Amino acid sequence: MKNTISVKQFQFFPFHLVTPSPWPILVSFSLLTLTTGAVSYIHGYYLGGYILSLGFIITTLGMSLWLRDIITEGTLLGDHTKEVVVGLVYGIVLFIVSEVFAFFSIFWAFFHSSLSPAIELGGQWPPLGIEPLNPFAIPLLNTLLLLSSGATITFAHHGLLASKRGAAILGTLLTIILALIFTGLQAFEYAQSSITIADSVYGSAFFCSTGLHGLHVIVGTIFITVGFFRIINYHLTNTHHQGYEAGIYYWHFVDVVWLFLFVAIYVWGGTGL
Incomplete structure (x- = not known):
């Protein structure tokens, strides 16, 4: 009977060869x-x-x-050796950079129309006939929720780094709850809004920017939820948690983008300040 020798026994490099x-x-x-x-x-x-x-x-x-x-x-x-993990870090960073440019294009379109409104828009911003949402109602509450979620996920991260499993689980769970409340309030805001995506440039810019951000919130929530269950199942340690950490990077990106959205789209763009 022939001895079966794994290919990995002859691998003299630290990189992972993905199987078919x-x-x-x-x-x-x-x-x-x-x-x-x-x-x-x-x-x-x-x-x-x-x-x-x-x-x-x-x-x-x-x-x-x-x-x-x-x-x-x-x-x-x-x-996932040390060198593989470094490659994964580069991957998530470059992915987030690509997402930054996606939002940059939407902000570009928004400011292109709002800084110098065309005659078709009534020469003013918000355009004639558009009733923007109150930025100091649900949008302000959502801002507080996202900032709080950034704090709770950071608390969870530090708990995991310190091998405090209870703190990591609690912080991650609170982050998920805050994210779900944010998404629910965003859906409620859409349902109560008097404008649609077809209402002038304002409606298109508003729903494209906030909708894309909402999609990122949903993806980030799934990202963190997977990390939550992996912590519960003892998959993650203080030295091995790259997937969870990537989710945290992504979530902080979502937080920062929302701050720009709140100031530009809701406050400045909605009130004409």
């Missing part, structure tokens, strides 16, 4: 389906909503299975 996986190609086609469905649905094409739903379900499933394998590689198989 079906998830990248699955996610690629599911994203294509998702995009096609979204365009079809927006333009009112037949079955557009069904294609969009199918793409969303397959993308969610594929990403979940892909991330499950990554967690297994890093936590159970020990494939």
Whole structure:
């Protein structure tokens, strides 16, 4: 009987060679389906909503299975060496930088129209006929919630670094609760708003900016929730918690973007100060 020798026994470098996986190609086609469905649905094409739903379900499933394998590689198989972790840090930082430019483009469009309103907008900002939301009602409360969530996730991070599991769990749980309340209030604000995305440049800029940020809040909440359950299951330690730390970086980015949104879109852009 021949002895089976693992390829890893002959690996003289610290980098992780990813094993063949079906998830990248699955996610690629599911994203294509998702995009096609979204365009079809927006333009009112037949079955557009069904294609969009199918793409969303397959993308969610594929990403979940892909991330499950990554967690297994890093936590159970020990494939995430120091050099691999450094690469992961560069990856999340570059991803956040790309997100910064996405919001930068939206702010550019907003200020392009608001700093010098065209005659079609009535020569003023907010445009004629637009009743902006009160920035010192739900938006101010949401600002306090997000700032508080930034404090609680930092508390949880320091608790994990100090090997205080109870503090890490408590801080992460509070962050999730605050994030869910924020999302609920944002949905309530949309439902009560007198404007829509089709109401002039103001409506487009408002819903594109706050909606994109809301999507990031949902993604960040999922990110942190995964970290929460990994802490409970003893996956993370004070020296091995890169995925959780990446979620914290992302959440602080979400906090900072909201501050810019609150000042620019709600306060200055809504009141014309």
